[in-house]
Amino acid sequence: MTVESTAARKPRRSSKRTAGAGAKKTAAEPELVQLLTPEGERVEHPDYDVDLSAEELRGLYRDMVLTRRFDAEATALQRQGELGLWASLLGQEAAQIGSGRALRDDDYVFPTYREHGVAWCRGVDPTNLLGMFRGVNHGGWDPNSNNFHLYTIVIGSQTLHATGYAMGVAKDGADSAVVAYFGDGASSQGDVAEAFTFSAVYNAPVVFFCQNNQWAISEPTEKQMRVPLYQRAQGFGFPGVRVDGNDVLACLAVTKAALARARRGEGPTLVEAFTYRMGAHTTSDDPTKYRADEEREAWEAKDPILRLRAYLENAGHADAAFFEELETESETLGKRVREAVRAMPDPEPMAIFDHIYADGHALVDEERAQFAAYQASFSDGEGN
Amino acid sequence: MAVQKLPIAKAINESLRKAMETDPKVLIMGEDVGKLGGVFRVTDGLFKDFGEDRVIDTPLAESGIVGTAIGLALRGYRPVVEIQFDGFVFPAYDQIVTQLAKMHARALGKIKLPVVVRIPYGGGIGAVEHHSESPEALFAHVAGLKVVSPSNASDAYWMMQQAIQSDDPIIFFEPKRRYWDKGEVDTDAIPGALHKARTVRDGSDLTLVAYGPMVKVCLEAAAAAQEEGKSIEVVDLRSMSPIDFDAVQASVERTRRLVVVHEAPVFYGAGAEIAARITERCFYHLEAPVLRVGGYHAPYPPARLEEEYLPGLDRVLDAVDRSLAY
Ligand SMILES: Cc1ncc(C[n+]2csc(CCOP(=O)(O)OP(=O)(O)O)c2C)c(N)n1
Numbered sequence: 267m268t269v270e271s272t273a274a275r276k277p278r279r280s281s282k283r284t285a286g287a288g289a290k291k292t293a294a295e296p297e298l299v300q301l302l303t304p305e306g307e308r309v310e311h312p313d314y315d316v317d318l319s320a321e322e323l324r325g326l327y328r329d330m331v332l333t334r335r336f337d338a339e340a341t342a343l344q345r346q347g348e349l350g351l352w353a354s355l356l357g358q359e360a361a362q363i364g365s366g367r368a369l370r371d372d373d374y375v376f377p378t379y380r381e382h383g384v385a386w387c388r389g390v391d392p393t394n395l396l397g398m399f400r401g402v403n404h405g406g407w408d409p410n411s412n413n414f415h416l417y418t419i420v421i422g423s424q425t426l427h428a429t430g431y432a433m434g435v436a437k438d439g440a441d442s443a444v445v446a447y448f449g450d451g452a453s454s455q456g457d458v459a460e461a462f463t464f465s466a467v468y469n470a471p472v473v474f475f476c477q478n479n480q481w482a483i484s485e486p487t488e489k490q491m492r493v494p495l496y497q498r499a500q501g502f503g504f505p506g507v508r509v510d511g512n513d514v515l516a517c518l519a520v521t522k523a524a525l526a527r528a529r530r531g532e533g534p535t536l537v538e539a540f541t542y543r544m545g546a547h548t549t550s551d552d553p554t555k556y557r558a559d560e561e562r563e564a565w566e567a568k569d570p571i572l573r574l575r576a577y578l579e580n581a582g583h584a585d586a587a588f589f590e591e592l593e594t595e596s597e598t599l600g601k602r603v604r605e606a607v608r609a610m611p612d613p614e615p616m617a618i619f620d621h622i623y624a625d626g627h628a629l630v631d632e633e634r635a636q637f638a639a640y641q642a643s644f645s646d647g648e649g650n
Numbered sequence: 651m652a653v654q655k656l657p658i659a660k661a662i663n664e665s666l667r668k669a670m671e672t673d674p675k676v677l678i679m680g681e682d683v684g685k686l687g688g689v690f691r692v693t694d695g696l697f698k699d700f701g702e703d704r705v706i707d708t709p710l711a712e713s714g715i716v717g718t719a720i721g722l723a724l725r726g727y728r729p730v731v732e733i734q735f736d737g738f739v740f741p742a743y744d745q746i747v748t749q750l751a752k753m754h755a756r757a758l759g760k761i762k763l764p765v766v767v768r769i770p771y772g773g774g775i776g777a778v779e780h781h782s783e784s785p786e787a788l789f790a791h792v793a794g795l796k797v798v799s800p801s802n803a804s805d806a807y808w809m810m811q812q813a814i815q816s817d818d819p820i821i822f823f824e825p826k827r828r829y830w831d832k833g834e835v836d837t838d839a840i841p842g843a844l845h846k847a848r849t850v851r852d853g854s855d856l857t858l859v860a861y862g863p864m865v866k867v868c869l870e871a872a873a874a875a876q877e878e879g880k881s882i883e884v885v886d887l888r889s890m891s892p893i894d895f896d897a898v899q900a901s902v903e904r905t906r907r908l909v910v911v912h913e914a915p916v917f918y919g920a921g922a923e924i925a926a927r928i929t930e931r932c933f934y935h936l937e938a939p940v941l942r943v944g945g946y947h948a949p950y951p952p953a954r955l956e957e958e959y960l961p962g963l964d965r966v967l968d969a970v971d972r973s974l975a976y
Contacts, residue, residue, distance in 0.1 A: 376721075404756040415724070416756050420748045426714055427749070430721020437703060438725070457745075460714030467709055621759035622793050624817035628845065628892035630793070 298508055298540055301515040304568040306576025314519040320583040326367060326514050327578060328592055330359040330571050333383040335596040336392045339603045340382075340399070344549045348607050349399045353380045357512070357544030360570030361477045363387060364517025365445065365539070368525055372413065372442040374435075376428035379417040380477075381447050388414040392599075393606035402613050422448055422455030425474060429461045429534075432470035436531075443528035444472045445521075451482020453498070454490045462502040462534070471528035473521065474499075474536045477511060479543035484556040499536035511541025512570040542568070615641065652838035659692050659829035661803040662768075664837070665810035666693065666730065670700050673728065676814060679706045679715055680732030680768075689734055690770055690829055712742035719765050720749055728764045730814060735826075736771040737780025743788070750819045751794030762817040766810075771799075772863045772913050773960055774827035776953040783950050784914035789821045790891040790923075797891040798844060799823035801865035803833030805888060808841035816844070823890075825863035845889040847897035853883035856907035856973055859898055859924060861887040864911045864961060871966040882970065890920055898924065899931045906937040907976075909969045911961050916944040938976035943969045 299314050318326075337355050344352040355362060358380070366387025369375065377384055385395055390412050397406035398417065405416035418424040428446030435442050452458055453476055465472050478495055480487055491498075499506030505527075509520040517539055524535035542565035546553050553562075578584040619634040656664065669676045678693055678700075684707035687694030697705040708715050712733060719729035733739045739746075746767065753763055773782035790797045796818050800806040806824070813820040842848065850865065851872050858868040865886045872882035885901050887893060902908045908928055910921035921942035928940055943961045951959045 403758065404752070405758065408760040409724070409757055410760065416753070418749075420744065423717065423745065423749050426717025426745065427721040427724065429714075430718030430723075431725045432721070433718060434722045434725025434727055437727070456741075457713050457717060460709070460711040460717065463709045463711060464714050464718050621755045621757075623796070624754055624759070624762050627796065627818075628894070630892075 298510040299516045299520050300510040300513050301519060302513045302573055302577055304512070304573055306573045306580060308577060308581070311516070311519075314516065314523060316515050316519045316522070318515070323574070323578060323583050324588060326363055326518070327571070327574050327584070328595075329363040329367065329383070329386060330514065330574065331592055332596060332599055333359050333363065333386050334571060335600055336386070336603055337382055339600045340396060341545070341549065343396075343604065343607050344399070349396060349549075350401050351399050351548055351550060353399075353548045354543075354545040355380050355382050357542045357565065357570070358477055358479055359383055360514035360574075361475075361511040361517050361539035361541045364514040365475050365521040365537070368518050368521035369445065370442070370525075372440070373525065374413045374415070374428075374431055374442065374444045376415045376424040376431070376444065376446045377417055378421065378424060378447050378449060378452065379419055380449075381417070384447065385414055388412040390414050393603055393610075396603070396607050397610065400607060400610055402610055421452040422457040422461075424448070425452075425458050425461035426464070428472050429465045429470050432465065432472035432528075433468050435471055436469070441529045442471070443525045444470075445475050445525075446472060447475050447477065449482060450476060450478040450480070450487050450490055450495060451485060452476075453495055462499070462504075462536070465534040466503045469531065469533040471531070472534045473524040473528060474534060475521065476536065476538045477541055478538050479511075479541050481543055481547065481553075481557070483547045483551060484553075494538070496536055496538035499534075504534045504536065506536040506538065508538045508540055511539030512565075512568045512573065514570055514574055653834055653836045655832050656803045656807075656835050657830045657832050658800070658803050658806045658825070659690055661807040661833075661835050662692050662810050662824065663694055663696070664835070665807045666696060667699070668837070669730070669811060669814045670696065670704060673814075675727045677704050677706060677722065677727050677729045678732070679708055679719055679729050681708060681710055681715075681734050683707060683732050688732055690826065692768075692770075692824070692829075693732065712738055712740075713745050716742040716745040716750060716765070716767065720745065720753070720763060723763050723765050724761060728766075728814060730766040730768060733767060733769045735777075735781045736769055736783040736785055739767075739769055739785065742767075746789070746795070746819075746821070747792050751792050754818070755794060763819050764814075764817050765819045766813045766822050767819070768822045768824060770826035770829070771823045772825050772827060773950060773956050774863065776956070778953070779950070782956065784823075784912065784945065786821075786823055786890050787914055787919050790920065795819055795821055795891065796845070796889070797821045797823065798889045799825060799862035800888065801825065801828065801860075801862055801886050803831070804835050804839075807835045807837065808839070809844055809888070812841065812844040823862060827863055828866065831866070845892050845894060847888055847894035848886045849883060849897070849901060850886045851882070851884040853881040854905055855881045856909065856970055857883045857885060857898070857901040857905045858909050858911060858966065858970075859885045859887055860911040861890060861920075862913075864913060867961060867963060867966060868911055871963050871970065874963060874967060875970055880970065880974065887920075893920075893924065893927075895924075895927050895931065898928055902928055902932045903935045906935050907973045908936070908940045909943060909966070909973055910940065911943045911966055911969075912945075913960055914945055915947050916942045917947045919944055938973045941969045941973050
């Protein structure tokens with residue numbers, strides 16, 4: 267099975283739809299920070315800017331294309347029965363690559379379960395992300411080797427871990443920053459409000475990066491909030507900003523500014539990346555039951571990848587050879603991911619008892635021994 | 651000045667102080683733990699001596715307290731958090747059960763969560779609703795957590811040292827009605843292991859197993875039974891997860907009778923676990939079924955009724971008699 271690549275598709279220049287079109291309104295639709303229009307035109311913003319070389323711009327494009335390819339491959343692998351579940355990031359590449367590329371190595375990231383693009387930016391091997399979806403582990407990477415914490419399934423919990431970690435960074439006198447990712451649905455959780463409170467009170471160097479992809483499974487944002495999310499920050503005493511989440515340049519610029527603020531010791535920022543989840547919530551979900559096709563079509567016109575491609579081409583920052591090479595690289599990545607997943611071994615049954623406690627536990631020891639004896643009873647019977 | 655006579659609350663206070671002096675990564679967090687020294691004054695004076703960077707008055711948000719403590723632990727700190735009263739741990743229960751308990755395993759052992767959650771628990775102080783409960787079974791049931799409760803000042807001092815030094819998350823239940831009970835604390839002693847039970851009274855006719863606030867009740871019951879010519883052994887469990895079943899088994903093999911006593915409701919409680927395991931281990935030694943004495947399957951009652959609800963001397967002695975009658 268091959269996976270369709272969007273890298274080769276042409277942007278829809280004809281679309282007159284602009285930001286916000288097709289999305290349900292949440293109170294008055296506020297201005298988005300935007301540096302690149304859906305048509306791929308570079309625009310100015312009074313407060314935010316980035317100055318990137320052609321190579322850096324191509325790098326962002328490459329990141330988005332490869333992340334989308336990885337994601338599509340994982341979706342296909344789920345369809346083939348190789349993964350039990352997959353949470354696709356389709357449509358959210360700009361929000362993730364833009365924010366992810368704003369980070370320094372010593373910054374720390376607390377993701378939810380869909381941050382495959384951020385993981386990519388952190389240097390986490392994409393195949394590591396698949397273990398938990400295949401069902402061979404609950405994490406699969408060492409959080410400290412890439413400063414990228416494990417995925418968190420209980421929504422909102424990680425915003426407190428990020429805040430606590432950031433409090434520790436401040437105590438250490440370091441100038442690193444911490445980013446907590448979460449969704450618009452998660453923003454209704456008490457933990458997120460508590461994280462806002464703690465981070466404000468202790469002036470913690472944390473950036474709350476909410477990807478408002480308009481939906482929490484079947485629930486639209488109207489079921490989560492009555493005022494635009496980013497405005498909530500004000501009530502906690504720190505700035506909130508809404509950025510076009512399909513504009514990688516704006517996401518980069520806004521996250522960089524928020525991180526710089528954190529590093530200067532000025533405390534938290536809430537960034538709301540206004541974006542769209544183009545696929546299903548997960549492979550178990552059926553979005554046709556709750557949302558109209560036109561909505562997705564309207565957002566497809568704002569596709570983050572097509573928009574950067576238009577800009578690269580129009581500005582002469584990339585030639586045909588670049589796109590062809592990337593296509594090849596994309597194929598190679600797909601193949602690597604496919605092979606890695608299929609080769610992924612099931613864990614040893616005894617792993618059930620591993621790493622439950624750092625210092626051991628008598629009951630675990632006892633049950634491990636019982637389990638081993640029980641297992642051994644079968645092999646003895648077969649004379650193995 | 652190695653040996654001092656201290657109330658339990660002060661013993662914990664001294665222990666926290668020692669831990670903070672020894673390891674700059676140890677932090678105290680919770681509601682009112684700073685200037686006030688906690689509503690039970692367990693952290694009294696620490697704020698003055700260690701400052702607000704290490705003794706942190708938090709917003710009133712239990713999930714936030716535990717959740718940020720997890721983040722601080724990930725950054726290399728060793729937070730000791732105070733939950734003000736037993737009934738208020740539930741907003742933090744999610745963080746404790748879904749995050750604190752599991753993160754080490756999810757990271758395949760690559761990260762450690764040395765967080766101590768202190769909870770003043772249990773009844774007998776005439777308090778209002780949500781201030782007298784014993785939720786230890788709800789935590790002991792969860793893999794990844796360890797659950798302990800001291801019954802005297804020396805254990806309070808030493809078990810707190812050991813809990814803070816442990817790389818595992820520990821739920822530290824403090825028997826609040828014993829906070830003012832004095833006992834000798836030898837700060838130079840070599841303490842026993844954190845999860846070992848201790849025989850606090852020898853006897854030959856029956857074993858009483860208890861922990862935390864009920865150890866004293868059981869000792870009093872054993873003394874009363876002595877006057878009637880019954881020889882009762884009392885084992886202080888000290889740790890509810892893991893449980894030192896070897897110690898309980900050794901005692902029961904000698905006395906052949908076991909009564910487990912705790913304040914928490916009997917239904918699905920620690921007594922049920924101990925009864926099942928000891929029946930399995932000691933089936934041929936037992937002269938009577940393992941009996942349990944504890945709270946009822948009812949909300950903790952208003953203070954004027956708590957003496958009826960809590961296991962007291964008479965209820966323990968009644969169970970002793972029932973066991974001996976087999
Ligand atoms: C505490 C909790 N409740 C429910 C769920 C089930 N659940 C998983 S994802 C999800 C929707 C989350 O939506 P949002 O926060 O907007 O993030 P998105 O998935 O759209 O990126 C729900 C309800 C959960 N994981 N955790």
